[in-house]
């Protein structure tokens with residue numbers, strides 16, 4: 001069976017990574033590639049690394065251009081997905097990289113995005129309890145944000161096992177500018193970015209806070225609280241999150257390791273590193289893996305977890321393809337790499 005796919009938002013970073021991962025698959029046919037202001041250009045003008053697709057035309061994002069595909073990936077700015085999705089048949093698998101359909105609470109949506117809530121689709125994080133079953137056969141999938149994937153997975157086994165209860169979670173996460181998309185932003189110009197690290201979205205205002213709390217509740221946390229600080233650093237891709245939370249009771253690091261190893265024994269893309277190895281962004285670049293390491297800070301009585309992923313791979317496009325595989329009944333790992341790129 002050949003799966004005919006379209007990518008709306010093909011000229012952006014997420015669209016480019018989707019195509020990098022999909023173009024080499026024998027079971028995938030690359031159909032329409034669409035955008036907005038770039039319509040009428042060639043894909044090679046935007047993604048010179050996509051060698052076999054350089055001559056492909058970038059079309060306008062219209063219902064007619066997106067018709068006739070088995071899967072349509074939406075890699076559009078927040079707020080643009082609902083209208084496009086509404087024009088696609090219910091039999092078409094629509095996978096949205098944006099935030100529009102991630103949150104269950106319309107109040108949270110209004111508070112953090114300031115527009116009308118479009119709705120809620122099955123959430124594309126298969127590692128959450130029961131989520132593979134929800135994704136199987138689904139025709140609408142909301143891909144998680146890159147920080148929510150990192151921070152949720154960092155804590156998931158600990159919350160599920162009751163090692164922490166999800167209150168007073170503190171997360172600090174350096175990330176690269178590719179997370180902000182390709183459009184021009186003054187604070188992302190090379191001169192401002194190079195050689196400097198800067199916090200942003202400080203004080204509980206980043207829009208990923210409600211999404212992470214929603215995930216922690218799904219893992220069993222009754223009343224989770226989170227203080228989250230993203231930090232922009234000069235590396236093109238990657239997230240390295242350090243997440244800590246108070247221990248529920250006396251716990252050794254071996255007990256924590258056992259809980260993580262057992263929770264992830266069958267997970268294809270999340271792993272607890274061997275003792276002594278701490279996650280590095282470079283080791284997961286281009287791969288769909290999340291690398292995790294744990295420690296117990298006895299003096300502070302806190303669990304400390306460090307997690308690394310590639311925001312464009314497992315954090316967006318790789319996660320989207322993992323969910324597509326599940327939805328279509330394909331092997332979950334098809335077309336996704338486990339090895340990073342180094343040095």
Ligand SMILES: NC(=O)C1=CN([C@@H]2O[C@H](COP(=O)(O)OP(=O)(O)OC[C@H]3O[C@@H](n4cnc5c(N)ncnc54)[C@H](OP(=O)(O)O)[C@@H]3O)[C@@H](O)[C@H]2O)C=CC1
Nearest residue numbers: 009011012013014035036037038061075097098179181182
């Ligand atoms: N970058 C990342 O690491 C992550 C991104 N995401 C999400 O993925 C989505 C895409 O992000 P990203 O690729 O970084 O963004 P970019 O800004 O790099 O790309 C946006 C794309 O959408 C197109 N576009 C913009 N407005 C419209 C519109 N109204 N109709 C049709 N096409 C439009 C642009 O086309 P044109 O060239 O014509 O302007 C471009 O192709 C966002 O919702 C983002 O939040 C999620 C997790 C991580």
Ligand SMILES: CC(=O)N[C@@H](CCC(=O)OP(=O)(O)O)C(=O)O
Nearest residue numbers: 097098099145146176177179180
């Ligand atoms: C550096 C930078 O700005 N990163 C982005 C990452 C967001 C993302 O990629 O996820 P969404 O799909 O929810 O936008 C940010 O912090 O908003």
